[in-house]
Amino acid sequence: MRKTLYLKFVLAYIIFGVFGFIVVATFVSSMTTEHLKREKADALYKEATLIANTYASDLYNNATTLDAVKSQMDALDTYLSATIWIINPSGRMILDSSQELNIENEVVIKEFDPTIAAGSYYTVGTFFDTFDEEMLSVFAPITSDFKVKGYVVIHASMKDIQDSSNSLLNISYITLCILFLLSLIILIFFTEIVYIPLRKITEATEQYAAGNMHYEFSVESEDEIGYLAASLSYMASEIARSEDNQKKFVANVSHDFRSPLTSIRGYLEAMLDGTIPPENHDKYLTIVLNETDRLTKLTNSLLTLNNLNTKGMLLNRTDFDINRVIRNTAATCEGTCRQKNIAIELILTGDSMHVNGDMEKIQQVLYNLLDNAIKFSHHNSVIKIETTEKGNKIFVSVKDSGIGIPKDDLKLIWDRFYKSDLSRGKDKKGTGLGLSITKEIIHSHGEHINVISTEGVGSEFIFSLAKSAFEDED
Numbered sequence: 001m002r003k004t005l006y007l008k009f010v011l012a013y014i015i016f017g018v019f020g021f022i023v024v025a026t027f028v029s030s031m032t033t034e035h036l037k038r039e040k041a042d043a044l045y046k047e048a049t050l051i052a053n054t055y056a057s058d059l060y061n062n063a064t065t066l067d068a069v070k071s072q073m074d075a076l077d078t079y080l081s082a083t084i085w086i087i088n089p090s091g092r093m094i095l096d097s098s099q100e101l102n103i104e105n106e107v108v109i110k111e112f113d114p115t116i117a118a119g120s121y122y123t124v125g126t127f128f129d130t131f132d133e134e135m136l137s138v139f140a141p142i143t144s145d146f147k148v149k150g151y152v153v154i155h156a157s158m159k160d161i162q163d164s165s166n167s168l169l170n171i172s173y174i175t176l177c178i179l180f181l182l183s184l185i186i187l188i189f190f191t192e193i194v195y196i197p198l199r200k201i202t203e204a205t206e207q208y209a210a211g212n213m214h215y216e217f218s219v220e221s222e223d224e225i226g227y228l229a230a231s232l233s234y235m236a237s238e239i240a241r242s243e244d245n246q247k248k249f250v251a252n253v254s255h256d257f258r259s260p261l262t263s264i265r266g267y268l269e270a271m272l273d274g275t276i277p278p279e280n281h282d283k284y285l286t287i288v289l290n291e292t293d294r295l296t297k298l299t300n301s302l303l304t305l306n307n308l309n310t311k312g313m314l315l316n317r318t319d320f321d322i323n324r325v326i327r328n329t330a331a332t333c334e335g336t337c338r339q340k341n342i343a344i345e346l347i348l349t350g351d352s353m354h355v356n357g358d359m360e361k362i363q364q365v366l367y368n369l370l371d372n373a374i375k376f377s378h379h380n381s382v383i384k385i386e387t388t389e390k391g392n393k394i395f396v397s398v399k400d401s402g403i404g405i406p407k408d409d410l411k412l413i414w415d416r417f418y419k420s421d422l423s424r425g426k427d428k429k430g431t432g433l434g435l436s437i438t439k440e441i442i443h444s445h446g447e448h449i450n451v452i453s454t455e456g457v458g459s460e461f462i463f464s465l466a467k468s469a470f471e472d473e474d
């Protein structure tokens, strides 16, 4: 592709040059000759009519002598560089400015026919074979008493006209050459502005196609090509980033699967080879069971994330009572709360509050937030779940007074597999996927989720939901 584009442009350039030359050599050449011929014919016709109306008609009316007219015609002959004839309608030569007067030697133009010009006032040719070369001959009739007495014919050499036409044509050729050279600038511009950037882009796409997504290139122009290059480069960097993310994701998943598997294997082997005595089996089997729980949780979270990513915005939206969902979720966590003596305080607006969204997914959001709040709360503390109505939005807040989140971690907690150092000791089962699932769900609803947290004081997660369009209090 690369070579042909440049070749095509050069070829077009050469074709432009050749066509230019052909046009000048044919059309321009014949147009110039035609124009000069007409101009000359016009000038000579004016002279011929003048002569016909003055000297020639005087001669026919015997108002002047042949000698006197001859000397006038000789002067005009030199001035016009042309031969002037006065001839009878029969073709008999009365006067020839190129010859001496000779009455004895009568010259008659054979087959002279004044209609030769066929409606025009001039003709080109050898004029009834009287010349050896091509001549431009102009006619003007000499009339007296409404009768044609004779003709004034002026002959100019076509060679002279051709010579001036050629010198004009030379100017055209020089102009054409200058234009051709100047248009080289277009070729240079094309190379600089289109061809070189395009070659860079093609090279880059080849590299990307070969899998080298980190290949860097730059096109420093602010036109469409520059924009194309920048978009391509951005696309490649995004693909590279998502590839890196994918690698990191797989590494994290493998790591999170491997550690429980290693510990399960370790305990089971120890039980089989007797390192762990049978009386302790119960204790270690419970640990193994916990580890399998963790694996199940991890698998479920991965499946949920995958579904969210592939289904994108596919939400099963309905109008539902968020208060009821909050109450149900709080109830399911009662058991875990009792273990740590944690109380859940519900501060809900109204008996029921209808919102629009995917109920199951919102329930999962609430569960994730409440589960985290319980995990990271101290014993004997209170967790508050509050709803607030603002305009057409409902804000749900889950607030604990637990360990809090360090300032530097606040942005990272939404990333997949992120677990803060602080939380590791408290929560061994955590996968680090809960909040990224939560964020995906809220974002796919077109809503927002935020966190306010102070290390050692507590955390508050707040998310928004759209109020149902039909508010029926049931």
Ligand code: ADP
Pocket (backbone or CB within 6 Å): 368, 372, 373, 376, 400, 402, 403, 404, 405, 413, 418, 419, 420, 421, 422, 423, 427, 429, 430, 431, 432, 433, 434, 435, 436, 458, 459
């Ligand atoms: P996990 O399933 O491990 O809890 P999450 O994505 O839900 O993963 O949370 C990521 C991290 O965010 C947690 O490991 C913890 O460090 C921090 N975090 C989340 N919620 C709270 C909270 N209520 N209090 C303190 N830290 C929290």
